[in-house]
Amino acid sequence: MASNTPDRSNPIPPGPPDEGQGSVVEERQLQRVEPPRAYQVVMLNDDYTPMEFVVMVLQQHFHHDIDAATQIMLKIHHEGRAVCGVYTRDVAATKVELVLAAARRAGHPLQCILEVA
Helix, strand or coil: CCCCCCCCCCCCCCCCCCCCCCCCCCCCCCCCCCCCCCEEEEEECCCCCCHHHHHHHHHHHHCCCHHHHHHHHHHHHHHCEEEEEEECHHHHHHHHHHHHHHHHHHCCCCEEEEEEC
16 A cells, blocks of 8 residues: 655665765767778698698688688689688788698698788
8 A cells, every 4th residue: 555655764864965066077088999900811822732731721720611611722723812711910910820830840832921901
């Protein structure tokens, strides 16, 4: 049943009227944050690295399935270069180093570079 008496179980004591004196209001400034630049990892063609090795590298380091890896490898073979993936700068640089290290370990002259997307 509703009553007309105010709820006094948690009274808030009235304070002196402030009227905004002594208060500091800081205006919020919008910050413009640009997304990080994108970099593409580009693999270059050579006459010595086996196609199977390129497909394997594309699968292991760029997580392409066999069909996508084969298509990228054929583009590298026919056009001389192809983009393997687009990443932030640090990730792209790491991918380039991993590919170059794998190629060196296998004795292949495969080249991989980083370009601004």
